Amino acid sequence: MLKLHRNLVLVTYLIAAIAMIGMIVNCSKTQDTAKKIIGVNQYMEHPLLDEARKGMMDELQKQGITDSNGYSIVYRNAGGDQPTAVQINSQFVNRKVDMIIALGTPSAQSACKATQTIPVVFGVITDPVASGLAASESAPGGNKTGTSDRWPYEKQIGLIKQICPTAKRVGIVLNPGESNTEASMKYIRHLLKTNGLVAIEIPVANSSEVMQAAQSLVGRCDVFLVPGDNTVIAAISSIVKIANENDIPLFAGDEDSVKKGALATYGNNYYEVGVATGRIVAKIFKENISNVGGIPVTVATDANLIINLKAAQEQGIQMPEALIKQAKQVIK
Amino acid sequence: MDIGAIIPMLASVIELASIYSLVTLGLVFSFRMVGFADLTIESSFTTGAAVYAILISTASCPPLGALFAAGAVGAVAGTFTALLHVKGRISRLLSGIIMMTVLYSVNLQIMGKSNIQLVYSSSMLDFLPTHLRPFVLAGGAMAFFGGALFFLRTHFGYLLRTCGESPHVVTKLGHNSGLLVILALAISNALTSLSGAIAAQYFGYSDIGMSAGLIVSALAALILGEAICSPKSLFRLLLAAFIGSLLYRLVFEIGLRMHIHPWNLKIAVGLLLAISLVVKQTIVRRRSQLLVGVEVL
Numbered sequence: 001m002l003k004l005h006r007n008l009v010l011v012t013y014l015i016a017a018i019a020m021i022g023m024i025v026n027c028s029k030t031q032d033t034a035k036k037i038i039g040v041n042q043y044m045e046h047p048l049l050d051e052a053r054k055g056m057m058d059e060l061q062k063q064g065i066t067d068s069n070g071y072s073i074v075y076r077n078a079g080g081d082q083p084t085a086v087q088i089n090s091q092f093v094n095r096k097v098d099m100i101i102a103l104g105t106p107s108a109q110s111a112c113k114a115t116q117t118i119p120v121v122f123g124v125i126t127d128p129v130a131s132g133l134a135a136s137e138s139a140p141g142g143n144k145t146g147t148s149d150r151w152p153y154e155k156q157i158g159l160i161k162q163i164c165p166t167a168k169r170v171g172i173v174l175n176p177g178e179s180n181t182e183a184s185m186k187y188i189r190h191l192l193k194t195n196g197l198v199a200i201e202i203p204v205a206n207s208s209e210v211m212q213a214a215q216s217l218v219g220r221c222d223v224f225l226v227p228g229d230n231t232v233i234a235a236i237s238s239i240v241k242i243a244n245e246n247d248i249p250l251f252a253g254d255e256d257s258v259k260k261g262a263l264a265t266y267g268n269n270y271y272e273v274g275v276a277t278g279r280i281v282a283k284i285f286k287e288n289i290s291n292v293g294g295i296p297v298t299v300a301t302d303a304n305l306i307i308n309l310k311a312a313q314e315q316g317i318q319m320p321e322a323l324i325k326q327a328k329q330v331i332k
Numbered sequence: 333m334d335i336g337a338i339i340p341m342l343a344s345v346i347e348l349a350s351i352y353s354l355v356t357l358g359l360v361f362s363f364r365m366v367g368f369a370d371l372t373i374e375s376s377f378t379t380g381a382a383v384y385a386i387l388i389s390t391a392s393c394p395p396l397g398a399l400f401a402a403g404a405v406g407a408v409a410g411t412f413t414a415l416l417h418v419k420g421r422i423s424r425l426l427s428g429i430i431m432m433t434v435l436y437s438v439n440l441q442i443m444g445k446s447n448i449q450l451v452y453s454s455s456m457l458d459f460l461p462t463h464l465r466p467f468v469l470a471g472g473a474m475a476f477f478g479g480a481l482f483f484l485r486t487h488f489g490y491l492l493r494t495c496g497e498s499p500h501v502v503t504k505l506g507h508n509s510g511l512l513v514i515l516a517l518a519i520s521n522a523l524t525s526l527s528g529a530i531a532a533q534y535f536g537y538s539d540i541g542m543s544a545g546l547i548v549s550a551l552a553a554l555i556l557g558e559a560i561c562s563p564k565s566l567f568r569l570l571l572a573a574f575i576g577s578l579l580y581r582l583v584f585e586i587g588l589r590m591h592i593h594p595w596n597l598k599i600a601v602g603l604l605l606a607i608s609l610v611v612k613q614t615i616v617r618r619r620s621q622l623l624v625g626v627e628v629l
Contacts, residue, residue, distance in 0.1 A: 045595070076588060077593075079595065079597055079598075080544075081544075081545065081597075082535065082539060082541065082542045082544075083348060083352070083531075084584060084588070084597075086348065086534070086535050087344065087345075087348060087581075087584060087585065087588065088588060090344035090347075090348075091341070091344070091585070091588065091589070094340035094341055094343075094344060105447065106535075106537070106539060106542075109447075109449055109451060109535070109536050109537040110535050110536055110537070112451045112536060113450075113451050113534075113535060113536025113537075114536075131447065131449055132449025132450075132451045132537070133449075133451070176440055176446060177436070177440060177446045177540040177541065178446055178540075179445070179446045179447035179539070181446070182445050182446055182447070205436060
């Protein structure tokens with residue numbers, strides 16, 4: 001009786017295994033060999049990455065890189081899980097895709113490790129050189145190139161000088177565990193110093209610690225500055241609250257934070273970063289470029305001034321009229 | 333696509349699973365042998381990757397030496413966790429939580445930044461032809477599993493197992509049960525760190541966030557394996573750890589191929605876990621077999 005039971009279990013496993021393999025075969029069937037396949041590996045669901053992908057897809061559509069023209073774009077999202085990002089890349093390599101587009105640093109780094117032959121176009125990388133994706137921005141080398149979303153830091157730090165000329169101490173909440181933060185702080189620290197400002201940095205490990213960290217800066221800084229840090233940007237509302245309560249001007253780097261209550265910024269347009277990424281992709285296919293590493297990294301230069309007058313009122317700031325005139329978008 | 337496309341896919345699943353199976357093997361030592369729900373591994377995986385990355389990128393250490401160093405640092409981390417519990421009398425869960433938290437800062441200190449790239453550093457894996465890689469990685473993992481099996485069957489190994497199931501017996505036999513806990517956690521975290529170091533060369537980078545959610549995935553793999561091959565002997569428990577790791581990765585692979593939205597991937601894992609646990613509780617228990625190992629989680 002026991003033996004029969006055991007055999008039954010074994011048979012069940014066997015059937016399950018066959019069903020699994022069947023499913024895999026079925027799933028792999030979608031490939032059409034005549035088409036050029038582009039694999040898109042996005043590291044996580046993130047408003048800025050999504051925006052960039054949208055820009056890229058629109059540009060590809062415009063340039064005729066579409067299904068009807070013999071291309072097939074396969075989109076995968078790693079959901080912020082690094083082993084999954086690696087797995088997606090090896091799937092692409094196994095499928096022998098014609099190009100991998102990697103949005104986000106972990107996706108891009110593992111794509112470069114996964115293949116030395118398939119062209120890799122990375123997008124939305126703050127510092128491609130420090131991340132090891134490019135030998136230099138003018139000539140990345142190897143099989144890869146892409147775009148950087150480095151913010152116009154000089155203009156952003158300049159804003160502090162213009163709006164709060166008397167400010168000296170800049171309070172910054174940051175997550176040292178993020179590679180983006182590391183990259184953006186490199187520029188920010190240098191620029192603050194050359195502008196005669198002092199940075200006071202408070203580290204956090206996750207977004208729930210941001211409010212407390214900002215609170216601890218009250219009285220120790222003249223203005224708040226939010227760097228390109230996803231953890232802190234995710235908790236921007238808690239810094240806005242503290243800034244408003246204590247009349248501390250809050251500066252941010254991304255447009256979205258200004259909409260949520262920071263004073264002003266020269267924002268990078270992530271849609272445009274995506275468009276630039278799409279342009280590189282189209283160029284490689286259309287001009288049949290084999291030396292992909294010879295295409296320079298595109299750094300977004302298009303910056304829009306955006307000002308939040310409601311925040312200015314909350315934080316007790318008189319916004320200079322000249323700036324308001326220059327602004328591309330004013331929130332009232 | 334023909335059946336030939338399955339082979340490269342299986343190869344990448346085997347590669348990733350072999351790397352992560354060392355973490356599951358580590359869990360066997362901590363969770364199953366001495367009954368210590370050790371959360372340190374959530375960070376010591378990254379510690380291994382960090383030590384490996386910094387040694388390779390700045391000290392140009394030979395890869396094998398860097399792997400060894402990573403394992404050693406992991407062992408030290410595990411020892412600290414065990415000491416907190418054995419000598420400091422802090423509860424097991426809390427000891428793990430403390431070390432997990434402390435290691436986050438230590439990892440950042442080791443790397444000096446949050447992400448080190450190793451894309452162009454030579455790794456041992458690069459010398460291998462691609463089609464040999466899954467065999468070598470799986471073979472390496474097998475060697476560790478074999479070593480563990482051998483070790484657990486020695487006199488010392490039996491003591492280790494007794495230590496989890498009935499600690500007072502160990503004490504009555506005149507052995508120090510605290511020392512055995514320290515040993516088990518050192519081994520467990522050394523294996524986890526080693527796995528992290530191998531992952532760093534396989535991924536091409538070391539990142540502070542690379543071990544997020546590791547405990548859940550390793551435990552899921554172990555439970556999945558246990559549901560399939562009921563661990564009524566030591567051999568079958570270790571087999572369960574390996575097969576579980578393979579299946580866990582396979583589920584992800586299938587999920588990705590079936591275009592499951594990444595938001596829902598964890599639901600799939602949760603469902604699978606629940607089903608495995610039910611299978612384990614009903615079918616395996618109904619046979620009323622004596623199972624090897626303690627069940628802390």
